[in-house]
Amino acid sequence: MTAVDPQPETAGRPQPEHLRILRLCAGPVAVAELAARLDLPVSVVVIMLCDLLEAGRITAHPPHPVTRTTPDLDLLQKVREGLGRL
Amino acid sequence: MAGSDTTAQESADRSAPDTVKILIAGGFGVGKTTMVGSVSEIAPLRTEEPLTLAGLDVDDLDGVEEKRATTVAMDFGRISVSDDLVLYLFGTPGQQRFWFMWNDLALGALGAVVLVDVRRPRTSFAAIDFFERRNIPFVIAVNGFYGEHPYPAEDIREALTLPEGVPVLLCDARERESSRDVLIALIDRLIAQAAPAAPAG
Structure with a gap:
């Protein structure tokens, strides 16, 4: 998931949770990672x-x-090369 | 994705890294959380999913009146393999009754690491069975608690009645390098399977 930059002007006022998601996905981030950071169930975050x-x-x-x-x-x-560099 | 702006989608696709995932499985308390935590570049994350007890007989709630839902935890880690490739690690829920979730997790996974506790190898039997049935490549990582390995890998292979070619590694899930080596062994197996005709020598 990645936030669109700049945000579309037509969009309505987002909920606080939506704003938190937008902040967290300024760069690409996995849904599971978002859920963990928001401390919300994956199913809720998906909605x-x-x-x-x-x-x-x-x-x-x-x-x-x-x-x-x-x-x-x-x-x-x-992947093999990347792991070897760890 | 339907309805999304094509140009925005394309430019985002260029900047977004490719992602792959590996599952870390095994019985309850075998060290999955520890392993995800030791190799992940981010602090290991944990998501909790509430589940309703669909199987609960609604007419027979004697003694379990308050128990209408439960949660299942999943560990999550990330390794940036390169600028444009990210590896995600998913620690699957250990309790056997949550295994239906594994089907979702297994979708699109490169492969799996099945952790085994030598003191309780039985707890990982079901995980081995799961990946075998679905033809998902996996390696066995024997987690030596306190860093000790009382049995050689061959004994463990025999005890687990593993199919031919499944690598058995001795590891210490607490150690970053040890856990990394397990992941490398899994990738090596995948590469070997992808190129079976490679000449020996």
Whole structure:
């Protein structure tokens, strides 16, 4: 999830929770991470995110698609190298 | 996403890093939280999900009148692999009755680490079974409590009746490097599976 910058002028006044989400997702952040930081259940956060998405205040990026049949070797190598640097 | 502005979506996609996830599974109290915490670059996060007890017989509430819902906790960690790739770690709920949640978590996961406590290996049987059935690649990480490993990896492999090729690693979930090595072993297995025809030597 990433907040849209600048925020659309047409959007109405957001709820305090919505504002907290917008602050937290100034950079891309996972839904589970948002839920943990807000101390709210994932299911509740998802509903609020849908509101924000509909209002055009955030964008959603699906995770990297993983298929069992054709594994992405480049991706795996990248993860492997990154972990090796830890 | 339907209805979203295409140009905004495209520019955001360029700046947003790619994400992949790995599950950390195992029985209750086996060290999943510890492992997620030791390798995550952020303080390990925990989300709690309220669940209604759908299976509760509404006509038979004697003694459990107040118990209408329960919570299930999930650990969450993050490793920035590179500027444009982020690895998320999900510690799955340990209690067996919450396993239906695993199906959602397993969706799109690269693979899994099944933690095993040598003192109570049985508690991880169900996790092994889960990933085996769904054909999700996994490695076994034996968490040596107090850093001790009383049994060699081969004995543990036998005790768990593991399928061929599943790596068994001895680790200390408290140690960052040890936990990292477990993740690397999982990725190595995935790479080996992806390129089975690679010539030996």
